[in-house]
Amino acid sequence: MAHWKKLSILTLILALLAIVPLVMELGSNVMNVMVTLFIYIILAQSWNLIGGYTGQVNLGIVAFFGISAMVTHFLWKAGAPIYLAIPTGSLSSVVLAALIGLPTLRLRGMYFAVGTLALAQAAQTIVANIFTRSVSMPGSFSATYSLMPRYYLGLIMVVIAITVVYVITRTKIGLAMVAIRDDEQAAQVTGVRVFKYKVIAFLISGILAGLAGGLYAYVRLSFWQISIVFSPSWTFDALLAVVIGGAGTLAGPVIGSVFLVVISEIFANTLGQAHLILFGLLFILVVIYFPYGLIGSVDRIHQLITRVRK
Amino acid sequence: MNAVIQTILIGIVIGALYGLVGLGFGLIMGVMKFVNIAHGSFIIIGGYIAYWVFTLWGVDPFLSIPAVMFVMFFMGLILYRLVLSPLLKYPRAEMRIDKSLLVTFGVTWILDNVVTMLWTSDTRSIVTAYTGTTFNVFGARLGLTGLIGLVIAVLVAVALQLLLTRTYFGKHVRAATEDSGAASLSGVNVQRTYLISCGIAAAMAGVAGVVIVSCYSIAPSMGLSWLLTAMVVIVLAGEGNIAYMLPAGLILGLIQAISTLFISCAYQQPISLIIFILVLMFKPNGLFARGR
């Protein structure tokens, strides 16, 4: 597909997403699903940057999502405007990312994976111990609650996240990232300062995960247990979206998130928890047999067909 | 003084368990260079099997260990056949590790959800007639279940060490660990060695689960915490150092137990994380590594 063609399709979709809620009443159900989808897309792009492009398996991305959600929630509650609370939340994610990334990214990949997983677990435990009761925003917030601003803020954030990933992957940094993913040592003897670019990718990924967390705190006013923002299921959902859509591609996480949200809407009510197990099976199958995800597989099939035709 | 002895006793008992938890994880990592994120879930499942056998038929948990090991051994074989062996097609070791992280994370997800469906997300533990029995050791109290757990952990560690150093199979395992290509050329059936190692690792996870459900408690969500423990033990022992797992576990257990004198025991997990990071920063080859 030509570049301009892609771009015009993208603009069209974006315009539709921006205009439709204004001209017709979608109902809170659809709006809710859309906002959830936005959160997933941002989180998936965050994972994509460090996992898909840089090849560092982050099994605890929820830690960065969660800390930002929490910081945003409490800052907002303390009276800070939401447009300050969310960036501050993101900043806290970056600090956390630096704390775990600097010691582990120097070492082999699995230490990073397990370090991030451990961080997420520890964060969940700490938060569950500190906040044993439910937390929520004051009643005045829920009285004026509307999904519209959440929807548009989410849409803007999605655009930001995708733009960030797009721009980075077209710069020098992006080139280093994919080189590191393909062969760390070869990248190093070709002059790439591997550790530096891993850290850069990880910190930017942290910012994006933080944005997703901030958006979640803005959308959800009350938590029965705030530690649920550290639940491993967020990590799994982000991984699933990226892997299914296609890791290391710009569209992959978006397609994967849409797939994920649509499928869970269909199956969550009919199958209950069993649909999560189905997701798990699907995830394993894709990792083993379709390393390039949905996009990659369609691409490959397309190539095969054209080759056969020739 | 009593409090100190008590703390050390608690540390030793739980430390031995930590060593046991690390063993199976370390075996798979050392031999196959796969990281099995599902190890924690295997432990939990082992615990639930013992719990089930106990509540359905009243079988003492420690007597059910052989049965648990048997079932878990087969789960390990299935894990290898369905999930891990397809990854051997990737030529580069880093890629295999990354893929194994991902797929076993998926396995964890599935297993944790299955366990929640089967047994709900409630916390379970086994209470037998002797659960409350304690001994007096230098004025401190040592629980009978804890003592049994300690003995079992030591027995399993010694048995694994003997298996690896004194048997033909162990020779194959060590050959495959060193250089799978060369091992396969000199007639070692590498695939089969991997398969059985995976079974043994899962069986050892099962034993750990039985000890945990008898001495402490289990819940479906605890798998990842136990995995973290296993990981810290590996990092302390140094990757692939099966012989140092138990000492490393004891060190971790003692550090945690002593820390409870100062900090709430609810924060043991963050403490493990801090230990994990400190060791990686200052002794990346493990506490027992000599020289560089």
Add this chain to the structure above:
Amino acid sequence: MRLSSPSILRSAFRDGVIMSLLEVENVSKHFGGVMAVNNVSLTLDQGEIVGLIGPNGAGKSTLFNLISGVIKPDTGAIRFETRDITPTAPDRVCQYGIARTFQLVRPFNQLSPLQNVMVGRVYGSAPAKTMKQARHESEEILSLTGLADKKVRMAGMLGLVDRKRLEIARALATRPKLLLLDEMMTGLNLTEMAAAIALIKGIRDSGITLIVVEHVMKVIMGISDRIIVLNVGEKIADGSPRKVANNRKVIEAYLGEKPLC
């Protein structure tokens, strides 16, 4: 494959300066109980092609890893243009002007050939200022190494010969002063070998010094100005191809293998 004195390659050459480019001094490295490299010293002059030979396990690849900074020596020092690079990280070593290829080819498989070369152009020594410039210069290097018409999306889809060329292209893109080539002839047929020899000579003519590890004796004796022989980690001979071929120690080390020339 033709290399007609391209400006890119020649820029690395500082004419008129005669000095030893690389000095390896009493370097040792052991793995476990095995001395992979044992007290090896060697110097390299600008513009030479030095052949590095030795039976399997002689320590050739270890020496490459030591020079390129991938592993650090236990003892000894490595100097490049009088700068001590013993403790230097591989990426820095590359930026100083030492590039290498791997014995088993390791291009960035999921990147396009162009991207592979661009990594070298962007991160090597004298890096390109902009991505656009890097792209342009990389295309030039691709055509110099005969890869311009290989329109594949991923380098992993290339054949073995092309992947080897790509690795050389990537290494050249870092604008090295010294290039370490590790067994690039293995697996090539006669025509491909002739092309590879022409490429190596072209690289030298553009002013780049080379160390070439090779198993194909005829080739290495033919292209090298000087031969260094390693055996079980030790340097046993260093001299002109003719002198080395008649060296008693060398013949002993190779006893049982094919005659050298």
